[in-house]
Amino acid sequence: MAQVEKRATILVVDDEHGVRQSFYMVLKDEFTVLLAGSGKEAIDIFSKNAVDLILLDILLPDIDGIDLLERLKEMDPNTEIVMVTAVKEIQTAVKAIKLGAYEYIIKPFVVDEVITVIRRALEKYSLVKEVTYLRHELERRQPFEEMVGVHENMKDIFELISTVSQSNGTVLIQGESGTGKELVARAIHRLSSRKDHPFVVISCAAIPATLMESEIFGHNKGAFTGAVSTVMGKLEIAHRGIVFLDDIDSLDNNMQGKLLRVIQEKEFERLGSTKVIKVDVRFIAASNKDLEERISKGEFREDLFYRLNVLPMKLPPLRERRDDVPLLLNHFLELHSKGGSIPAKRFSQEAINILMKYDWPGNVRELENLVERLCTLCKEPVIQLKDIPMFTMTRTEIKDLPLREAVKSFEKQYVGAVLESVNWNRTRAAEILGVHRNTLAAKLHDLGLKM
Numbered sequence: 001m002a003q004v005e006k007r008a009t010i011l012v013v014d015d016e017h018g019v020r021q022s023f024y025m026v027l028k029d030e031f032t033v034l035l036a037g038s039g040k041e042a043i044d045i046f047s048k049n050a051v052d053l054i055l056l057d058i059l060l061p062d063i064d065g066i067d068l069l070e071r072l073k074e075m076d077p078n079t080e081i082v083m084v085t086a087v088k089e090i091q092t093a094v095k096a097i098k099l100g101a102y103e104y105i106i107k108p109f110v111v112d113e114v115i116t117v118i119r120r121a122l123e124k125y126s127l128v129k130e131v132t133y134l135r136h137e138l139e140r141r142q143p144f145e146e147m148v149g150v151h152e153n154m155k156d157i158f159e160l161i162s163t164v165s166q167s168n169g170t171v172l173i174q175g176e177s178g179t180g181k182e183l184v185a186r187a188i189h190r191l192s193s194r195k196d197h198p199f200v201v202i203s204c205a206a207i208p209a210t211l212m213e214s215e216i217f218g219h220n221k222g223a224f225t226g227a228v229s230t231v232m233g234k235l236e237i238a239h240r241g242i243v244f245l246d247d248i249d250s251l252d253n254n255m256q257g258k259l260l261r262v263i264q265e266k267e268f269e270r271l272g273s274t275k276v277i278k279v280d281v282r283f284i285a286a287s288n289k290d291l292e293e294r295i296s297k298g299e300f301r302e303d304l305f306y307r308l309n310v311l312p313m314k315l316p317p318l319r320e321r322r323d324d325v326p327l328l329l330n331h332f333l334e335l336h337s338k339g340g341s342i343p344a345k346r347f348s349q350e351a352i353n354i355l356m357k358y359d360w361p362g363n364v365r366e367l368e369n370l371v372e373r374l375c376t377l378c379k380e381p382v383i384q385l386k387d388i389p390m391f392t393m394t395r396t397e398i399k400d401l402p403l404r405e406a407v408k409s410f411e412k413q414y415v416g417a418v419l420e421s422v423n424w425n426r427t428r429a430a431e432i433l434g435v436h437r438n439t440l441a442a443k444l445h446d447l448g449l450k451m
């Protein structure tokens, strides 16, 4: 679906009717233009509308231009302000730049110059937004992009991803923990027309309820104790992109209601502000809980569920698609040995057989973690049955193992886990295990644990 480019909104503040009108004529074709004849009117309009840039006359009858600049910047530091000044006021204009104005233009203005300055200023605004977004993305551990699967269920999922990515409807992805919900959401984003715009994650379970509202909607300086500066919310950052509402079931009833409103109206206000901000975002929600059951218990709003469930996707647990296990094992072996000092490895057939029978309660994530651990723990190029942790085995499989092998296997897993937990600090590990450092060193050698 083609996207309509949102026009930037410019507020022109000038007490001279003639000047306002000439700006209006020059700008109206490219921008949405709002006009204010006084400082008071400017504040009023600015507090109620989403404005991307302000053209501000330095000499106003009611408020000093510099004071007004400071007030407007305080209301929203992200809006760029260009001062409009007469030649004799240039000193003041320079002061304004120091206080955060983007640029000044001199009256009588040259049309081309005005347009160029405005375009540059608006570009800066979108760059700031992008930097905020990139910073937020960097803080998250990036999952691997590639999705693998050969099971029929997964083929259906791949097909669904490509269909769904071409529409603009809200998606609800349900599936047990570790089945790949976030990976699917990112794949939809990558394949959609929104791919060049942000994919913003809101982790509903990770953020305390008290901070949730500000996380989603942002807040103005002074909106609550501790709000020392104005902060853009995730919805604003995601403009024209996708908002991924992870663990949506964790939202409390109050936030569920607020979110429903945003999904319906695509507009909201920052905390501590009455200004309506319009956004163009697509929502993808995910949950590992049974939402229908939550609805019947009165814990999840039915109206929100139907709003989200426009395009439903259910990811099957790994135990229902065991054919994918060998493929995933090799996929992660390759990923974890790539680029590192670890030489390429493979699994023995026996080891694969055991892992195909295991139920994987943590699904693909559990499998990925196990492969990563085996990559660090195993010295030899082939990962054997004895390297596989015993918890993955059934009683019959365990019976086949001689006691000496079983003890060694357990020791290896246990010592390995302790070492991992202390970042491979041998002294700390020896303390925890209650053995001398030299004993630990010998043990590591004996178990074939690499350091």
Ligand SMILES: Nc1ncnc2c1ncn2[C@@H]1O[C@H](COP(=O)(O)OP(=O)(O)OP(=O)(O)O)[C@@H](O)[C@H]1O
Binding pocket: 143, 144, 145, 146, 147, 148, 149, 175, 176, 177, 178, 179, 180, 181, 182, 183, 184, 287, 288, 331, 364, 365, 368
């Ligand atoms: N089909 C797949 N192919 C390759 N990697 C996968 C696949 N499914 C999941 N993964 C990987 O498994 C890990 C877990 O996936 P993801 O974070 O998407 O799960 P989730 O369903 O969001 O889990 P949770 O409910 O715990 O948040 C990620 O590292 C992801 O890259």
Ligand SMILES: [Mg+2]
Binding pocket: 181, 182, 246
């Ligand atoms: Mg997830």
